[in-house]
Amino acid sequence: MDELQMIATLLDEEPSGEAAAAGRRRLTAEIRDRRRRPALPRLPLFGGIGVAAAAAGVAGVLLLSSGTSPRAPDPVEARPMSAQAVLLSAAKQAEAAPATGRYWHLRTLMSRPVQVGPKGNRYWVDKRSVTETWTLRSGRSASGFRDVGARPSTQADAAAWKRDGSPTSWDLGRGDTVDGAHIIVHSGPRPGEVNKVTGPGTFTVCDKEMSFAQVRALPAEPAALKDAVVDAMRNNDDGPVPAAARNGFVQQCLAGLLADVPAAPKVRGAAYRALATMPAVKVIGRTTDERGRKGIGLVLQSGDRGPVTRLVIDPRTSLVLSASVAQTGELAKLRSKSGTTVYLQVGWTDDGPRVPALP
Incomplete structure (x- = not known):
């Protein structure tokens, strides 16, 4: 049985209580350890992917063996191999x-926390919205x-x-738009809308605006793609990336190619292969996204x-189901920096x- 079959089989097996508990303990410990370290690099978010608690929904530890079921050797040695296999x-x-169809179509459900309520009784609500794009x-x-x-x-x-009277709407004050309308x-x-984008559409790749043609021309070989990402890091539209944030920037650039932009199939494959070479990418095991998909x-x-x-x-389709980011250190206090993105539909149509x- 090859790796893909083994991984797919894991999705149909329930993890043991011990495996689930071990996965939660390990991920919590990793996050706690990172909070003790100095430096606060900026967060180069990729293509609309938001932030949320990373420990939610951990369903076990994925450790591949030659059979169809997971086993539990030393997790420190097995984790990198498991991530690479996945x-x-x-x-x-x-x-x-x-890669057939007239439009590249992306449909996402985004959730962002917003603080509301009167003074003395402030609280948070998750503002949810559906966003779709169609690109020729x-x-x-x-x-x-x-x-x-x-x-x-x-x-x-x-x-x-x-306690606030169960309001059905909240006025956040004037926005930073030209007309200064209230948010x-x-x-x-609410009723939705659809609008044509004026001029040729662009995609954000590694903090750079790229045309459809530029996205399609990205290298389809892992090392070359990683070099292109590093080059974008040095010349991105927001200025040089701080040294402490460079590894994270490269990871998120590669991850952004998996779902957010119409990269060619071989480029998406190269992004996965490039991520497989990075030891900081770890597997936390079987889980479900916010809509219950395995x-x-x-x-x-x-x-x-x-x-x-x-x-x-x-792993059966290579599609990203959801993406989230947990802030650590001082930024963990800023709940407005959190959120999540669920990918409802991605691909050509x-x-x-x-x-x-x-x-």
Whole structure:
């Protein structure tokens, strides 16, 4: 049985209680250890992927053997090999993925915490929205947006919301737009919209704006792709990346190619293979995304006391199911820097732009 079959089989097996507990303890310890380290690099987020608690939903530890079930040798020695096996198997699937259809289509459900409520009774709600983009090979594109509605983030926030009279909307004040309009957060869904993008659409790759043609021209060989990412790091639109953040920047650039942009199948495969060479990429085991879809959890460490990026991927298809980042150190106090992105649909389609439906 090859690696891909073994990994796929794991998704259909429930982890033992001991394995699940071990996975949670190990990930918690890793995050705690990173919080003790000095330096606070910036967070170069990739392509709309947000931030959330990395320890949520850990379902066990993936340790591959020659059989169909996981075993438990020394986790320190087994973790890098497990991560490499998962990533290389996903690379095979990515390289074989179809690339036919008129539009590159991306549909995501994004959740961001927002603090609301009166003085003395402040609380957090998760503002949720669906975003879609459709891009032709010519570069012309359209985008759709729809508010899904906000809900209290935790039970404590729900109690504070009730004390506030259970409001159905919140006025956050004037935004930083040209017209200075007020930002209103609603608890229920709102009408959506779809708009054509003026001029050729671009994609954010490693903090650089790239055209459709530039994205498609990225190298399809792991070492060359990694070199291109390093070059983008040195010349990105936001200025030089601090030394302490460079490893995390490269990881997130590669991860951004897995779902956010219309990279060619072989380029997506090369991104997986390049990530497989990075020892800071670890497997946390079988898990589910925020919508209950089964996958394998990966953790990308982003430097000393930097953010912890968590991906849930489906190794059968190579698709990213969800992405989140847990802030550490001083930034962990800033809940507004957190959030999550669930990938509802990614790939080529002949279906044209339309107002986003509710998830």
